[in-house]
Amino acid sequence: MEANTEQAVAHAHDVHHDHEHHEGNFITTYVFSQDHKMIARQFLITGLLWALIGGGLSIVFRLQLGFPEMDMSFLEPFFGKWIVDGKMDPEFYLAAVTMHGTIMVFFLLTAGLSGTFSNLLIPLQIGARDMASPFLNMLSYWAFFLSSVFMFISLFLETGPASGGWVIYPPLSALPQAMSGSGLGMTLWLIAMALFIASVLLGGINYISTVINMRTRGMSFGRMPLTIWAFFITAIIALLSFPVLFAAALLLIFDRSFGTSFFLSDIYIGGEALQHVGGSPLLFQHLFWFLGHPEVYIIILPALGLASEVIATNSRKPIFGYKAMIGSMLAIALLSFIVWAHHMFVTGMNPFLGSVFMLLTLIIAIPSAVKAFNYITTLWKGNIVFTPGMLFAIGLVSLFISGGVTGIILGNSALDIQLHDTYYVVAHFHLVMGASAFFGMMAGVYHWFPKLFGRMLDERLGYIHFWMTFIGVYLVFFPMHYLGISGFPRRYYSFTNFDAFQGYVELNEFISLAAIMAFIGQLIFGFNFFYSMFRGRLAPKNPWRSNTIEWTTERFPGHGNWKGEIPAVYRWPYDYSKPGAAEDFIPQTTPLSETPESNLPEEQEQVDREKGAPADGEAINL
Amino acid sequence: MTGQEQLLMQNYQAPRRPLSMNPRKFILWLFIVSISMLFAALTSAYMVRKSEGNWLNVEMPTLFWISSAIILISSLTMHLAVRSAGKDDFSKLKTWISLTLVLGLGFLITQYMGWSELVTSNVYFVGNPAGSFVYVFSGLHGLHIVSGIVFLAIIFYLVLAQKVHSKNMNSVQMCATFWHFLDGLWLYLFTFLLLNH
Ligand code: HEM
Ligand SMILES: [Cu+2]
Numbered sequence A: 001m002e003a004n005t006e007q008a009v010a011h012a013h014d015v016h017h018d019h020e021h022h023e024g025n026f027i028t029t030y031v032f033s034q035d036h037k038m039i040a041r042q043f044l045i046t047g048l049l050w051a052l053i054g055g056g057l058s059i060v061f062r063l064q065l066g067f068p069e070m071d072m073s074f075l076e077p078f079f080g081k082w083i084v085d086g087k088m089d090p091e092f093y094l095a096a097v098t099m100h101g102t103i104m105v106f107f108l109l110t111a112g113l114s115g116t117f118s119n120l121l122i123p124l125q126i127g128a129r130d131m132a133s134p135f136l137n138m139l140s141y142w143a144f145f146l147s148s149v150f151m152f153i154s155l156f157l158e159t160g161p162a163s164g165g166w167v168i169y170p171p172l173s174a175l176p177q178a179m180s181g182s183g184l185g186m187t188l189w190l191i192a193m194a195l196f197i198a199s200v201l202l203g204g205i206n207y208i209s210t211v212i213n214m215r216t217r218g219m220s221f222g223r224m225p226l227t228i229w230a231f232f233i234t235a236i237i238a239l240l241s242f243p244v245l246f247a248a249a250l251l252l253i254f255d256r257s258f259g260t261s262f263f264l265s266d267i268y269i270g271g272e273a274l275q276h277v278g279g280s281p282l283l284f285q286h287l288f289w290f291l292g293h294p295e296v297y298i299i300i301l302p303a304l305g306l307a308s309e310v311i312a313t314n315s316r317k318p319i320f321g322y323k324a325m326i327g328s329m330l331a332i333a334l335l336s337f338i339v340w341a342h343h344m345f346v347t348g349m350n351p352f353l354g355s356v357f358m359l360l361t362l363i364i365a366i367p368s369a370v371k372a373f374n375y376i377t378t379l380w381k382g383n384i385v386f387t388p389g390m391l392f393a394i395g396l397v398s399l400f401i402s403g404g405v406t407g408i409i410l411g412n413s414a415l416d417i418q419l420h421d422t423y424y425v426v427a428h429f430h431l432v433m434g435a436s437a438f439f440g441m442m443a444g445v446y447h448w449f450p451k452l453f454g455r456m457l458d459e460r461l462g463y464i465h466f467w468m469t470f471i472g473v474y475l476v477f478f479p480m481h482y483l484g485i486s487g488f489p490r491r492y493y494s495f496t497n498f499d500a501f502q503g504y505v506e507l508n509e510f511i512s513l514a515a516i517m518a519f520i521g522q523l524i525f526g527f528n529f530f531y532s533m534f535r536g537r538l539a540p541k542n543p544w545r546s547n548t549i550e551w552t553t554e555r556f557p558g559h560g561n562w563k564g565e566i567p568a569v570y571r572w573p574y575d576y577s578k579p580g581a582a583e584d585f586i587p588q589t590t591p592l593s594e595t596p597e598s599n600l601p602e603e604q605e606q607v608d609r610e611k612g613a614p615a616d617g618e619a620i621n622l
Numbered sequence B: 001m002t003g004q005e006q007l008l009m010q011n012y013q014a015p016r017r018p019l020s021m022n023p024r025k026f027i028l029w030l031f032i033v034s035i036s037m038l039f040a041a042l043t044s045a046y047m048v049r050k051s052e053g054n055w056l057n058v059e060m061p062t063l064f065w066i067s068s069a070i071i072l073i074s075s076l077t078m079h080l081a082v083r084s085a086g087k088d089d090f091s092k093l094k095t096w097i098s099l100t101l102v103l104g105l106g107f108l109i110t111q112y113m114g115w116s117e118l119v120t121s122n123v124y125f126v127g128n129p130a131g132s133f134v135y136v137f138s139g140l141h142g143l144h145i146v147s148g149i150v151f152l153a154i155i156f157y158l159v160l161a162q163k164v165h166s167k168n169m170n171s172v173q174m175c176a177t178f179w180h181f182l183d184g185l186w187l188y189l190f191t192f193l194l195l196n197h
Helices: A003-018 A024-033 A036-068 A073-082 A089-124 A134-154 A186-214 A227-258 A281-315 A322-335 A351-379 A388-410 A413-420 A423-453 A459-485 A498-536 A601-611 B003-013 B023-050 B063-086 B092-120 B129-160 B170-196
Strands: none
Touching: A003 A413, A024 A281, A024 A423, A036 A089, A036 A423, A089 A134, A089 A281, A089 A423, A134 A186, A186 A227, A186 A351, A227 A281, A227 A322, A227 B023, A227 B092, A227 B129, A281 A322, A281 A351, A281 A423, A281 B023, A322 A351, A351 A388, A351 A413, A351 A498, A388 A413, A388 A423, A388 A459, A413 A459, A413 B092, A423 A459, A423 A498, A459 A498, A459 B023, A498 B170, B063 B092, B063 B170, B092 B129
């Protein structure tokens, strides 16, 4: 017994030593850090800076759409010769739309969202000192950083950044003659994306390995918070789909720089035939959307995971249908790989094939609806605490439903003939993916800010931010459905020269004004974020009275996360308002044997096991 | 309750660690998954493109048969290297590792000569995608072989530094896993091309 305690002391000392050892100088702490929490902050701040650029670009092209007659010379200091005589250059419009899409989809909602919260929460919520490989994790951030540098430089090229849309379909993207953005801008886009893919894969491999191998004692799969399930499934989807984008990019690079003809065939420019023969531009679309569709779920699943946690905590109720949530995420993951051709209904594909993809696409609505239903039933009759994070999580549910409904309409291959490439699609994916994932990310930022920076965000500014964004987003994207149904095409620089669309000038003006309002709301958030980081109210240890184990760490956890031993886990994370319990929450670290007043009959077996000898040496979990 | 009993109880309360594997080996397997997806994408692209017609019938160079034999043998020597490491037979271990490394280089050279053979039969990187795909498959696989050779060189260094022995097999086992995977990958690509050219 004596020896036992001594050992324990020695062990604790060991652990202490372990994280002391990591505290290095400025460079290793803030720059080339291997601490997952610092890497999370790096991803978050880089992502938010990108959001500012991506959002700013959208305001610029909304000005063009809303006020085509406007004198834009005041933008000259920023955009130089892209503004000609107070008018926006049409190619710049296309470049702005392309960069907006690329930045938001990849840099903000993939790296900024998944990178931030997978890094922050996986070790903290499963009870690990760090990732399986902190070094690869650091590489993942720096690959993203380098990718950002290339993409950023491309914004300042004489010939402009890539301009063929975020989907970079060839031949537009493959031929430098096609448009000025398809020159060096496109080359930099491809380099940046290759690095980005490396970053996602390094990150994802780490997340999967950490979740499987590094859980603390008692953290069985059945006790993992839904956030972790979401990050885990997302990482698996990313691991399977991003290499396919890499293949597509590689072949495109060969076509552009070495003269191969994977995606190019029989093209005449100025009456002269190019030497490319025998390629297929549709092949690119297949490869792109094989990544592209899973990518939209790579974006939304982490947001849904964050929302699960925030909604359960602030409804003070267990999440409704924990297993159904996991099951539907798995179903979504599986189905997301076999629906890609719904983006290609009008490419002249075999109509029979179209029906198959239509069927599969519509099936995906079922697990998506199960999730939406479960959020609503979790909220139902809860003692809801309306924190800013909670408002954003509820906003996510609302937006996910509004946007999902139009997905079911687009998924019909016959209806899509009318709606494809109109603003209806723009409305659909901005609600279901763009806005909803952004709301999930914001729910995460407000909820975990205390764990990220040890301080609280200002609540009053949070409410203002929420309402401006929520109202703004609906005012911007809801009217776009009407534009789309009437055939208003996306990616057009100017519509005033078409008689059919003359009637939509006011509506477009309205949308642009709403967009500006929503953007101003984001600036308020930006102020709140950076101000509170240094000056915010110091956070209590468990500000939301939450069950998950990240709230058992210190206010400013060091590298290694817990002083002394990592806590063990005895129950699932959703014991909120359990009947009989003294408080309305029971942290995962509280053994069942300490809460006889609230245990359920079927939990008696585990209580016995906790108390008694381990009869046949079996594990309590798994 | 005596102190001893109290301590016992604390111990029994602590739930056991959930299942876990060696994280490094696990990471290697995940890398292998992503490489497999890359080649799965490329071979599917090949099939999709081929089904559209306008296709060139590319004869596989005979040298690809030889290179396939070389890489198969190198898998054998790699396997023997792991066995010698398990038996702490270091002189044999060094021989097998260096032999694997040399065979790997031999494979690369044969592949390169295979490309020359393609060129003499008028199949170029630039031209009908049927030919370009052959270069992409073998070239990209070759790049992975280069990384495998670097891995082998590192293992060789670790052997010299006496860091590989029967109690410390992880690195050599991981190298073997990767090498066998590259071997299998080439055999898959070659068979695929033979069946679908
Ligand atoms: C209810 C399930 C859903 C169905 C049936 C559905 C269906 C569709 C269809 C058929 C299109 C193609 C429209 C066209 O281009 O003509 C589309 C576009 C799109 N969807 Fe969905 N969708 C669903 C949910 C989602 C979700 C959850 C996300 C993201 C989180 C999403 C993101 C997108 C994006 C980004 C595009 C447009 C891509 C582009 O062309 O730029 N969708 N959706
Ligand atoms: Cu899709």
